[in-house]
Amino acid sequence: MSRFRERLQRWLLARLPLEERCELSQRRIYLLPTRFGLLLLAVGLAVWVGALNYQVSLAYALAFWIVSLVLVAVLMAYRQLSGLRLRAEPGAAVFAGDPACFRLVLENPSALQRQLQVHLQGDDRRLPCGLAGQGSGSVELTLPTSGRGWLALPACVVASEAPFGLIRAWAVLRLQSRLLVYPALLPDAARGGSEGDGGSGGRSRPGGDDFSHLDAYRHGDTPRQIAWKVLARRDVLTSKRFASESGGDLTLIRWSDYGAEADAERRLSRMAWRVEQCERRQQRYRLSLPDDEIGPQPRQREQALSALALFGGRP
Structure with a gap:
């Protein structure tokens, strides 16, 4: 990971509030084109340049159709996350060295079906989560433990590229949830x-x-x-x-x-x-x-x- 990206992530996390529950709104959702979306935009630009040079009406129509498709994909990707409600529940206490488990609960208040991906900040393991209209679901997030004490849930990322895979919408959350990590077990039968x-x-x-x-x-x-x-x-x-x-x-x-x-x-x-x-x-x-x-x-x-x-x- 580059230094610029690390600084950008630290700046983003520093401005995020620590919440018990979160409802995603316009200010929390970020949108960027995927690689396939960038490729499609490049194709649309090339078609438009060709239409300017040769004055082909069908080329103009194709270029504008590609741009319209990308704009519709922006709206559809945004709708995948808009209004989504999330909260985190801690799992049972564990011993140091064992994986800790948190349960991320997602609620869909709208009638729109949602196709989401959830992962921890800095973790590439993306967990799929599908939500029916007016439904809810949950995802189990696991992370390693090293020392004893309270372990807080790191920042979570909820993302979606549905339905066309052209635009990626995501939101970064800091949910208030923690569990207790006991000391690692070390055999000792000689004392007591x-x-x-x-x-x-x-x-x-x-x-x-x-x-x-x-x-x-x-x-x-x-x-x-x-x-x-x-x-x-x-x-x-x-x-x-x-x-x-x-x-x-x-x-x-x-x-x-x-x-x-x-x-x-x-x-x-x-x-x-x-x-x-x-x-x-x-x-x-x-x-x-x-x-x-x-x-x-x-x-x-x-x-x-x-x-x-x-x-x-x-x-």
Whole structure:
């Protein structure tokens, strides 16, 4: 990419507002001829020059027909984007290194059928999206992740060359949407303690069938664990946790366990791995950070991983 094009893109993005929803209007839509459109215009110019030299009426008609076709293509391409409504929805939180997913929702308030292409700014992968009249659709946008913290949706481009492929209409959008990226998982089975009766360490000891708390449904939960009354009353799928599942001991995941680890990011990655291990084994655990502590509670996994992702005031 040339320096001029990079500067032009930075200038364009700097003047775009950050919006939750966007409706494309005349001021947001750009129009330029495609290569095929430029070629057709060149042919029309050559035919017109020939008509001037030889005074051929049919050549005049052909030249003016070509120009009229390009002008109609400008209007038709503009109509593909005019009035289109867009919003972005974030996907689920991911671990650093995994692809993040955003959902771009497009609404067509008119009766015109639209043939669109959507892609992220700087990404050549164009995703087709067809919208029926008075209909809506969505496109899944994925982008790589490298570090923990909040990940904002980059600028998006919505374009169309329909119906003739002579004119390209496009609009650049900055939609307000972000998702949380957890620290990358780094295996660490050597550290960690547990507290139980008398503070002795060791593995979890099974308790009884006493109810502990309600938690979000996880794939693999048995029908016995599902809170059917909550499902019938609130239409929310939740699972019951019992003392026999979590054990009597409490696994400690402490920041102080890594006193010799100088890299804070590696500490957080190891702690995130231990949180995931406790969740998979259905063990009770407590996450202890210098500025926060998260004990057994509903949705503990999300709160613990979010605390690790935002540790140190990470934006």
